[in-house]
Amino acid sequence: MFEYRQGVLHAEAVSLEAIADAHGTPTYVYSRARIEERYRALHEAFGDTPHGIRYAVKANSNLAVLHVLGQLGSGFDIVSCGELERVIAAGGDSTKVVFSGVGKRDDELRLALTHDIECFNIESPAELDRLNAIAEELKTTARVALRVNPDVDPRTHPYISTGLRDNKFGIDVPTALSTYRRAAELPRVGIVGIGCHIGSQLTELAPFAEAIDALMRLVDQLTAEGITFEHVDVGGGLAIRYRDEKVPELNEYAEVIRRALDGRKLKVLLEPGRALVGEAGVLVTRVIYTKDNLGKHFVVVDAAMNDLLRPALYDAWHDVLPVRRRPGNAVSCDVVGPVCESADFLAKGRKLNVRAGDLIAIANAGAYGFGMSSNYNSRNRPAELMIDADECFEVRRRETLADQLALESLPPT
Numbered sequence: 001m002f003e004y005r006q007g008v009l010h011a012e013a014v015s016l017e018a019i020a021d022a023h024g025t026p027t028y029v030y031s032r033a034r035i036e037e038r039y040r041a042l043h044e045a046f047g048d049t050p051h052g053i054r055y056a057v058k059a060n061s062n063l064a065v066l067h068v069l070g071q072l073g074s075g076f077d078i079v080s081c082g083e084l085e086r087v088i089a090a091g092g093d094s095t096k097v098v099f100s101g102v103g104k105r106d107d108e109l110r111l112a113l114t115h116d117i118e119c120f121n122i123e124s125p126a127e128l129d130r131l132n133a134i135a136e137e138l139k140t141t142a143r144v145a146l147r148v149n150p151d152v153d154p155r156t157h158p159y160i161s162t163g164l165r166d167n168k169f170g171i172d173v174p175t176a177l178s179t180y181r182r183a184a185e186l187p188r189v190g191i192v193g194i195g196c197h198i199g200s201q202l203t204e205l206a207p208f209a210e211a212i213d214a215l216m217r218l219v220d221q222l223t224a225e226g227i228t229f230e231h232v233d234v235g236g237g238l239a240i241r242y243r244d245e246k247v248p249e250l251n252e253y254a255e256v257i258r259r260a261l262d263g264r265k266l267k268v269l270l271e272p273g274r275a276l277v278g279e280a281g282v283l284v285t286r287v288i289y290t291k292d293n294l295g296k297h298f299v300v301v302d303a304a305m306n307d308l309l310r311p312a313l314y315d316a317w318h319d320v321l322p323v324r325r326r327p328g329n330a331v332s333c334d335v336v337g338p339v340c341e342s343a344d345f346l347a348k349g350r351k352l353n354v355r356a357g358d359l360i361a362i363a364n365a366g367a368y369g370f371g372m373s374s375n376y377n378s379r380n381r382p383a384e385l386m387i388d389a390d391e392c393f394e395v396r397r398r399e400t401l402a403d404q405l406a407l408e409s410l411p412p413t
């Protein structure tokens with residue numbers, strides 16, 4: 001979906017050079033076809049196994065992205081009421097929404113109950129009681145699943161590992177047992193499932209299997225006590241290839257989950273984020289200067305850590321592609337932004353042959369890109385475009401300084 005045509009990188013049929021000329025830089029560019037292809041491939045991998053995809057909104061919450069996925073039949077995994085409002089604004093189906101997160105506020109629980117969401121993924125005994133009380137106030141009932149922390153090592157970056165006992169997420173196995181028994185007694189909650197989410201960018205399948213095994217032991221024990229389950233939510237976390245990672249095939253992933261269910265009649269809910277949208281986006285940026293410090297080469301571009309935080313936050317690798325290939329020798333460079341932090345880099349030690357004014361594309365930036373952006377250094381956040389074959393839609397205009405200043409005011413004296 002991002003390929004060179006006559007030496008120029010294109011998004012589907014649209015030249016990134018033309019896009020940069022028309023919309024400026026830095027700009028996020030998404031391929032609709034790539035999102036659709038990934039959604040369909042995951043859906044097909046599960047075949048006859050009853051399943052539902054609940055896209056993790058936080059990976060990329062642009063309304064157009066949510067709309068495209070909603071049109072394909074996707075539900076959504078949200079972590080705030082802001083994300084619920086986005087799903088609704090994008091025309092998504094709130095009855096296919098699951099709500100995760102360790103710190104859901106009362107107003108968020110209330111809003112989600114009002115929209116009759118599919119399931120609350122409960123992350124503590126206290127949250128369960130709070131939800132029951134609010135459902136009582138509203139004279140309704142809440143469908144719940146407990147998010148279990150199975151204490152499994154996902155073998156990924158520590159900042160994106162969530163299923164270890166040291167992580168704040170989920171309810172440990174012994175507490176989950178007692179919390180399910182308690183939930184069964186509460187008048188305003190109905191148990192519908194069980195779930196986990198053990199981390200992100202998982203390149204191995206064994207941790208998924210281990211986690212589901214732990215969940216299935218709980219399911220078996222509780223079923224024997226008369227508590228019934230309709231679904232198991234296996235979370236998100238499937239990796240994409242940023243560099244040279246060996247990434248599991250979707251079919252293998254589906255097979256590992258089917259095997260772990262071992263014939264139990266449970267609908268599988270999936271919460272993929274990165275795996276659906278990560279490869280569907282690039283960040284297009286223009287070189288402002290090149291410079292050398294004692295023989296070290298820097299390419300200073302107009303995108304920075306405030307636009308794409310992953311390299312600074314996780315030391316993440318993104319491929320750097322010249323939008324127009326230039327003949328001649330490439331040299332090893334660090335690609336850095338204008339922000340006043342040494343952590344402000346997009347890539348280090350890359351062989352590039354670029355000059356001031358050239359465009360480059362930061363690859364695989366569709367997930368955790370724009371969503372993690374900020375106004376640090378009073379920089380306007382980038383525009384977002386969605387490409388559909390030969391058409392280009394501006395799905396978020398570039399911020400202006402007026403946008404930034406609109407929320408601020410001077411004190412009276």
Ligand SMILES: *Cc1c(COP(=O)(O)O)cnc(C)c1O
Pocket residue numbers: 056058059077079100101197199200201235236237238271272273274275367
């Ligand atoms: C972030 C998150 C996801 C999505 O993770 P990916 O690695 O992007 O697939 C799914 N579920 C929950 C609860 C999350 O917090």
